[in-house]
Amino acid sequence: MNTANKITMIRVILVPIFMVLFWIDNTACHYAALGVFVLASITDAVDGHIARKYNQITTFGKFVDPLADKVLTTSAFLMLMHYDRMSVWALMAVLVREFMVSGVRLVAAGEGKVVAASMWGKLKTVTQMIAVIAAMLLLPYDIFLGVSAGLVSDILIWISVLFTIISGVDYLIKNRKLMEMK
Numbered sequence: 001m002n003t004a005n006k007i008t009m010i011r012v013i014l015v016p017i018f019m020v021l022f023w024i025d026n027t028a029c030h031y032a033a034l035g036v037f038v039l040a041s042i043t044d045a046v047d048g049h050i051a052r053k054y055n056q057i058t059t060f061g062k063f064v065d066p067l068a069d070k071v072l073t074t075s076a077f078l079m080l081m082h083y084d085r086m087s088v089w090a091l092m093a094v095l096v097r098e099f100m101v102s103g104v105r106l107v108a109a110g111e112g113k114v115v116a117a118s119m120w121g122k123l124k125t126v127t128q129m130i131a132v133i134a135a136m137l138l139l140p141y142d143i144f145l146g147v148s149a150g151l152v153s154d155i156l157i158w159i160s161v162l163f164t165i166i167s168g169v170d171y172l173i174k175n176r177k178l179m180e181m182k
Helices: 003-023 027-053 059-082 088-110 119-138 149-174
Strands: none
Touching: 003 027, 003 059, 027 059, 027 119, 059 088, 059 119, 059 149, 088 149, 119 149
16 A cells, blocks of 8 residues: 555544544534544645655545545534534535445446546535534634624535535536446
8 A cells, every 4th residue: 555545544544533522522622623634634635645746646546535535524514413513404415416426436436447536526625624624613602703603614514515516516427428328
């Protein structure tokens, strides 16, 4: 396993640590969870940079890297929903997109093809990570510059949902030939 893939696997390992820390109803644990989430988010940029710079792009990495992102962001969204900081409808939009894209990737894999993340998929991931970080930072506060912290979190989460939907439509359009019935 090359360095880029090892870094991706670190992101996967950080997810349960993040969830346990965030689950503990304690401000210090929430901030520790935020630190773990930020570290895991940074690994997403680092593994991609290393893979491209040192020619470590692999089929395994193309499959596991977006999966690790999905696991990280979905776990964070579930936790935010637990703390009433995310709408079930927003989470359902994210989950539908993630299952749909995973289905497209499975069909492609069955035909010997790998569907790598697109620019829209990467933008979706970045906006989701920003929304999660902001929501976690604002969680302990009722008011932020005169605006409800919940409203700020909601706006950022819905912006990430918009990019989630756009990227899902992009995947469907680009891979429509895989979905044709034969």
